[in-house]
Amino acid sequence: QQQVKQSPQSLIVQKGGISIINCAYENTAFDYFPWYQQFPGKGPALLIAIRPDVSEKKEGRFTISFNKSAKQFSLHIMDSQPGDSATYFCAARINQAGTALIFGKGTTLSVSS
Amino acid sequence: DAGVIQSPRHEVTEMGQEVTLRCKPISGHDYLFWYRQTMMRGLELLIYFNNNVPIDDSGMPEDRFSAKMPNASFSTLKIQPSEPRDSAVYFCASSQQGNYGYTFGSGTRLTVV
Numbered sequence: 001q002q003q004v005k006q007s008p009q010s011l012i013v014q015k016g017g018i019s020i021i022n023c024a025y026e027n028t029a030f031d032y033f034p035w036y037q038q039f040p041g042k043g044p045a046l047l048i049a050i051r052p053d054v055s056e057k058k059e060g061r062f063t064i065s066f067n068k069s070a071k072q073f074s075l076h077i078m079d080s081q082p083g084d085s086a087t088y089f090c091a092a093r094i095n096q097a098g099t100a101l102i103f104g105k106g107t108t109l110s111v112s113s
Numbered sequence: 114d115a116g117v118i119q120s121p122r123h124e125v126t127e128m129g130q131e132v133t134l135r136c137k138p139i140s141g142h143d144y145l146f147w148y149r150q151t152m153m154r155g156l157e158l159l160i161y162f163n164n165n166v167p168i169d170d171s172g173m174p175e176d177r178f179s180a181k182m183p184n185a186s187f188s189t190l191k192i193q194p195s196e197p198r199d200s201a202v203y204f205c206a207s208s209q210q211g212n213y214g215y216t217f218g219s220g221t222r223l224t225v226v
Contacts, residue, residue, distance in 0.1 A: 032213050043117070043204050043217030044156070089156060093213060100146055100169065101215060105155035 004092050006104030013111050019077040021107045023090035026071065030092040034101070035064065035075045038087045047088070048075070080111045119205050119218035126225055131193040134221045136205030137186055146206040146215065147180055147190050156204070162188065195225045 005024045013019045023033075034049035050057045050064040050073065057064045063076040077084055090104040118137040126132050138145045146161040160170040165182045173180070177196070182188040192199055202222050206215040 034213070041219070043206070043219050044215075045217065046214045049213070100158050100161050101213075102158070103148075103156040 004090055004102050004104045006090050006107060008107060009105070010108045011110070013077075013080045013109065015080065015082060015111055015113045017080050017111075019075075019080045019084065019109055019111070021075045021088055021090070021109070022072065023074065023092075023104050024070075024072045025092050027092075027094065028071070029094045032093040033064070033066065033073050034091050034093075035062075036089040036091060036103075038089065038106075044089055077109075080109075082111045082113045085109055085111050117205055117207050117216050117218035119203075119221050121221060122219065124221060124223045126195055126223070128196055128225055129194045130225075131191065132195045132199075132223060132225075134190040134192075134203050134205075134223070136188045136190070136218060138188070138205070138207030139216055140186065142207035142209050142216070143185075144208045144210070145182060145188050146208075147188070148204040148206065148217075150202045150204060150220070159190070159203075192223075195223075197225045200224050 007022050035047045036044035037047040038044040048059050048062050048064055050066050052068050055066050061078045066073045087106045087108050089106045091101040093101050120135045143164050147159040149157045149159055157172055159172045160180045161168055162182045178192055180190045200223055202220045204217050204220045206217040208215045
């Protein structure tokens with residue numbers, strides 16, 4: 001119940017294409033769903049986040065879609081660029097003070113030029 | 114702000130030796146997290162602190178691992194004795210109460226030979 005399942009493990013997209021990464025969870029107590037981006041040799045960095053009271057959040061080319069009934073959320077990267085090549089992690093947090101983020105296993109995205 | 118600072122960046126040690134990883138969180142952040150990243154298991158939470166007090170250490174693999182936070186600006190993760198299966202990248206992250214976003218350090222790549 002504490003897991004966040006992420007797919008696919010790796011993804012290759014052509015420049016200008018749409019990258020889609022999916023995550024699923026079981027615990028309905030999760031109330032915060034961020035996505036982190038990690039470049040080689042660096043720590044993960046917060047990219048975008050959503051709460052379950054909205055179905056979509058967009059920041060530039062990055063969009064989170066959230067389906068509360070299906071307990072799924074996804075990251076869409078529009079007009080994917082080579083600079084987007086990185087590892088992406090979804091995560092979730094229980095609505096309780098003092099709890100930590102639980103991360104998916106990550107998706108390695110390669111955008112070919 | 115210099116962000117979360119981890120040292121060393123790389124550590125190579127022989128099996129059986131003691132290893133100490135260090136972390137300086139962002140000033141004013143009251144949560145500190147230690148994560149371990151491997152290809153097989155992704156980002157695993159090891160332990161986290163709130164106001165220098167350990168809150169959840171259930172992710173610490175075994176008694177060979179220990180973590181301390183003697184003050185608000187410093188934490189250590191110690192492995193004694195180290196084993197080859199401990200080889201991974203260890204990340205420290207910090208956050209502020211009420212702000213769900215984590216700031217990660219650049220990590221320590223540990224290799225135990």
